[in-house]
Amino acid sequence: MMQPFYLAGILMMALFLSCLRPESLEPCVEVDANITYQCMDQNLSRIPDNIPSSVKNLDLSFNPLKIIGSHSFSNLLELHLLDLSRCEIETIEDEAFQGLHQLSALMLTGNPIQSLSRGSFYGLANLQNLVAVEIMLASLESLPIGHLITLKKVNVAHNYIHSSKLPEYFSNLTNLEYLDLSNNYIQTIYHKDLHVLRENPQLNLSLELSLNPIDFIEPQAFQGIRLHELTLRSNFNSTNVMKTCIQNLDGLRVHRLILGEFKNERHIENFDYSVMEGLCNVIIDEFRFTYVNGFSKDITHFSCLANVSAVSLVNVDLDNLENIPNYFKWQNLTVSRCNFEHFPPLKLPFLKSLIFTNNKGAVSFQTMNLPSLTFLDLSDNRMSFMGCCSYHELKTSNLKYLNLSFNGAIFMSKNFMGLEQLEYLDFQHSALRKTTEFSAFLSLEKLLYLDISYTNTKIDFNGIFYGLTSLKTLKMAGNTFKENTLSNVFINTTNLTYLDISKCQLQQISWGVFDTLHRLELLNMSNNNLLLLDSSYYKQLHSLKTLDYSFNHIQTANEILHFPKNLTSLNLTNNSFACTCEHQDFLQWVKDQRLFLVNAEQMTCTTPVEMKDSMVLDFRNATCYMHKTIISVTVISVLVVSTIIFLVYKFYFHLILIAGCKKYSRSESIYDAFVIYSSQDEDWVRNELVKNLEEGVPPFQLCLHYRDFIPGVAIAANIIQEGFHKSRKVIVVVSRHFIQSRWCIFEYEIAQTWQFLSSHSGIIFIVLEKVEKSLLRQQVELYRLLSRNTYLEWEDNALGRHIFWRRLKKALLDGRTWNPKETTETENTKEEATTSI
């Protein structure tokens, strides 16, 4: 049901936007407003005119533009980069790019250009990089770039150039650094072809000639020429041709010479290293050799390279590097992806840097003799090291950089004795053994960088990092700690600024672990199993800027969080936040701190189930208050209701009485008195009270429940309806039985209410026998009333009876012709008379 609305919404939005911007940039994509536009592959046959004139980077590639007329870009004068690759361009007219003074890069790749005129590139006052690959260019002469004196790079690869002659206009291109002529049809290089280079010795050119089918280089063609770099890869189709050509490079002075082939362009089946012997008359600083299938692997052919300072051998079949004579001045040697049968125990006195990586055959490290070595990278060889590491194996005490990462097992048996100069040490993804049996790094006081990530190390020894007092970076992700508790291993690494302990299965952190790391700026604890965020661990990290706690199981924080002042980025994403009211303080903290939390808007809740995958920032603390309110309202209502029920229950009859009060007016009274008595005293009531009052003069009408109550009506209702409402007075016959009877007391209580409601003294107490005061006191209220109200004592002698009946009749008569004033007066006098018991 939602979808149509949604679609409609989008449509409306689109309409709105298109109204807002009638000049929609269709078909171009605005990558960076007013700066970068991409109009690639839009079947455009002309340059779109709705592109802002401020555009700097414009990609028009793969459109059938066919022709670039003059002043085509006169509206886009700010262009820096223009890509016209594969636009089927056949013609570039005069002054086509006129006005593009800012343009620094022009791509014309893949256009079948038939016609370039002399002024095609006029106006490009600042062009530095021209890519004219695959434009069917037949010769450098026909490329009209002689006036582009700012050019630094010209790429004319994949064309039909047959001649290696560099035209005279090159002497104008004094800034030229790179000329790519690869993949053309150059077969010969003559002395005169390079005339312009000889004329301009200040040029610092890198010349790329790979993939030209060179079969002849004139002797001394390069005589007197200085190049920055010369690349000749996959140029020769036989060792003999190559040998002659290489020999004829004599007289060249080149900073970097790159020889060999390409992985997919192998022309020489069995390479003969004797071609190297032709390099004796070339002055080379750096030599690179790639993709060669060896034939004779004799290293002695390298003798012409003895004075080279840096040698790089990549994908080369070689096997006896250890035979390199020790007079070789090589300082840097890179050997990568070469097929060795065993590790070469090199002996090169001048070697400073050895990079020996990715070589399959080398499986076991052997002692070398490289006294000048400072940089050693033996990574990625599947090699094992039986005893690591000390001066004994490397025979150098100058080593600063040692990389043994991505290898096999490394047994730590020596504590880097003689290698105290080490500053960088990398063991990641190798299997470190015995690291935790002693303080292996104790002597590495100068070490700045240590990586033991993913080395299968189980850290159960707190002294593992003793001695690393200068260490700045420690990476130890993917290891484990004893009992999954981060222990106090950082006591002595007080200079740390970067610490990575992610993926260590950590569940707990010992107290004070980080307390010595006052310089730490980045701490990565992500991808562990931590449950609680507790800022007190980090309070000593005064320099901490970044704390990564992502991918843990954090539900909440246990207290108010106070992180070091310098912390600018805290990553709490991908945890298991509990979005319940119980943790609302923490959730509110998240909201308040969302600017310094990384991707706070992506933090999701995990519990409770109904909140799963909802956003932490969406948590409303108002719901918590609502809950509280609801709870308190409920509690109060329950209390009130139960109190009411209790009261109603307790005073049910009193209420009925109250209700009845309105119904029965006083005049309706048909009884003179309602008698409350204990059934034990019924004899007295029948024989004395009823006889004397009902049969006497005047006769009184008494209400007696054994006689006057309507059968079938609840007794209590009878008491109220018949007894109280229809009687003027109530006679309470007080005896020991009465006080002990709960029912009588109940009746009496109702009577009291009735008296209160009738607001006149209607209760007459008859005390049948002398009741013990203590017994009477149990019934506190009765006692109080007795001592305050009219009461008559029944006496068993004649005179007493006479007085008794007279007083009773008088009391009953009182109110028959009722006068409130009189009553209060008589009451008062009675009170005075009877307050003695």
Ligand SMILES: *[C@@H]1O[C@H](CO)[C@@H](O)[C@H](O)[C@H]1NC(C)=O
């Ligand atoms: C692009 O240029 C237009 C006109 O010059 C200007 O109004 C607009 O603010 C610019 N947009 C941006 C993102 O710079």
Ligand SMILES: *[C@@H]1O[C@H](CO)[C@@H](O)[C@H](O)[C@H]1NC(C)=O
């Ligand atoms: C490209 O545009 C032309 C007309 O400009 C049209 O004839 C041709 O069909 C379009 N090609 C595609 C693939 O849209």
Ligand SMILES: *[C@@H]1O[C@H](CO)[C@@H](O)[C@H](O)[C@H]1NC(C)=O
């Ligand atoms: C070399 O540059 C000068 C001035 O910068 C110019 O006059 C001359 O035509 C240019 N040479 C060529 C071959 O373009």
Ligand SMILES: *[C@@H]1O[C@H](CO)[C@@H](O)[C@H](O)[C@H]1NC(C)=O
């Ligand atoms: C020559 O050019 C290269 C870049 O191609 C640069 O690294 C090098 O420093 C330059 N050499 C001189 C002497 O300018």
Ligand SMILES: *[C@@H]1O[C@H](CO)[C@@H](O)[C@H](O)[C@H]1NC(C)=O
């Ligand atoms: C090497 O190239 C030359 C000249 O292009 C050609 O004559 C010869 O046949 C080629 N040889 C091989 C083995 O391809």
Ligand SMILES: *[C@@H]1O[C@H](CO)[C@@H](O)[C@H](O)[C@H]1NC(C)=O
């Ligand atoms: C290397 O330099 C030494 C002198 O420093 C020189 O005698 C020797 O001939 C040079 N070797 C090569 C192959 O250039």
Ligand SMILES: *[C@@H]1O[C@H](CO)[C@@H](O)[C@H](O)[C@H]1NC(C)=O
């Ligand atoms: C030689 O190795 C050192 C490291 O020891 C490095 O700084 C330098 O760039 C290397 N030089 C070359 C040409 O590879």
Ligand SMILES: *[C@@H]1O[C@H](CO)[C@@H](O)[C@H](O)[C@H]1NC(C)=O
């Ligand atoms: C720690 O680092 C500081 C500054 O980076 C440096 O001055 C100090 O010498 C270092 N301390 C140790 C013991 O290396």
Ligand SMILES: *[C@@H]1O[C@H](CO)[C@@H](O)[C@H](O)[C@H]1NC(C)=O
């Ligand atoms: C490590 O630090 C502790 C406490 O600062 C100190 O007592 C101990 O001597 C240090 N150990 C080493 C080997 O530096």
Ligand SMILES: *[C@@H]1O[C@H](CO)[C@@H](O)[C@H](O)[C@H]1NC(C)=O
């Ligand atoms: C905190 O950062 C400020 C500014 O980046 C810096 O000046 C100050 O030294 C830092 N405090 C600590 C203890 O590193």
Ligand SMILES: *[C@@H]1O[C@H](CO)[C@@H](O)[C@H](O)[C@H]1NC(C)=O
């Ligand atoms: C956490 O945030 C920091 C800082 O933005 C970032 O460098 C880090 O890559 C993030 N962690 C993860 C696991 O994405």
Ligand SMILES: *[C@@H]1O[C@H](CO)[C@@H](O)[C@H](O)[C@H]1NC(C)=O
């Ligand atoms: C609840 O949220 C409001 C607004 O978001 C905030 O001002 C208030 O401090 C919060 N209360 C608590 C207890 O977090």
